[in-house]
Each structure stands twice: as structure tokens, then as C-alpha cells.
Amino acid sequence: MAERRVKVASSVGLHARPAALFVQAAARVPVDVGIARPDGDPVNAKSILAVLGLDVRQGEEILIIVGDGEDTTDADVVLNELEELVSEPEGA
Numbered sequence: 353m354a355e356r357r358v359k360v361a362s363s364v365g366l367h368a369r370p371a372a373l374f375v376q377a378a379a380r381v382p383v384d385v386g387i388a389r390p391d392g393d394p395v396n397a398k399s400i401l402a403v404l405g406l407d408v409r410q411g412e413e414i415l416i417i418v419g420d421g422e423d424t425t426d427a428d429v430v431l432n433e434l435e436e437l438v439s440e441p442e443g444a
Contacts, residue, residue, distance in 0.1 A: 354427035355417040357390060358435045365409035366438065374437050375400045381430050384419035397434075414438065 362370040378385040378397040386394030387403060394417050395402035408414055416434050418427040 353417065353419050354431055355415055356431045356435055357413055357415050358438050359413050360408050360410060360438050361441045362438070363410050363441070365412065366403055366406065366414070367408075370438065371400060371403045374434060375403055377433055377437055381418075383427075383430070385430070385434070386417040386419075388415045388417065389413075390415055 360366055360370075364370060366374060374387075375398060378387075385397040387397040387406065388394040389406060389408070390413055392406075394415070395406065397403060397416070406414070416431060416438075418430045418434075420427075
């Protein structure tokens with residue numbers, strides 16, 4: 353398992369389009385992906401309702417957690433892609 357703390361840059365936070373792009377990217381990988389506030393419990397990052405339910409705003413930090421898989425998926429590659437999506441000023 354790997355995790356990374358990331359600051360959300362989008363002016364709308366993780367809402368609407370940025371959240372949808374994040375969920376789509378998480379859904380493409382064959383491992384569990386979670387997202388959490390630094391002091392909270394992780395939720396399924398492949399669920400738009402779970403991600404929107406975190407109510408993450410611009411400038412807040414999130415924790416992205418990537419589980420271990422049975423294939424050769426590189427957790428750092430997944431983390432890098434998801435980090436890029438949320439650290440972009442308008443969510444990509």
C-alpha cells in the first residue's frame with residue numbers, strides 16, 4: 353500500500369468536473385484506491401458520491417491511498433496520475 357498527501361488546487365475543490373476526472377482515473381486501475389481528509393477515514397475513490405461527500409475545497413489537503421494489487425501496477429504511477437489531477441489549478 354502507498355499513500356500521498358496532496359493539496360487540492362482547483363478553484364471548485366473536488367466537486368463536479370475535477371471529482372469526475374479523479375474518479376474516472378481511479379476506476380481505470382485494477383487496485384483499491386481510497387481518498388481521505390488527513391484526519392478522516394478513507395472512502396472509495398472510485399465512487400463519485402463518496403468523493404463528493406468529502407466536500408474538499410480549494411487549498412485543502414487530501415490523502416490518496418493506493419492498495420496492493422496482484423499484477424504489476426506501480427502504485428507510484430497511480431499516485432502520480434491522481435496527484436496531477438488534483439494539483440492542477442482547474443482539475444486538468
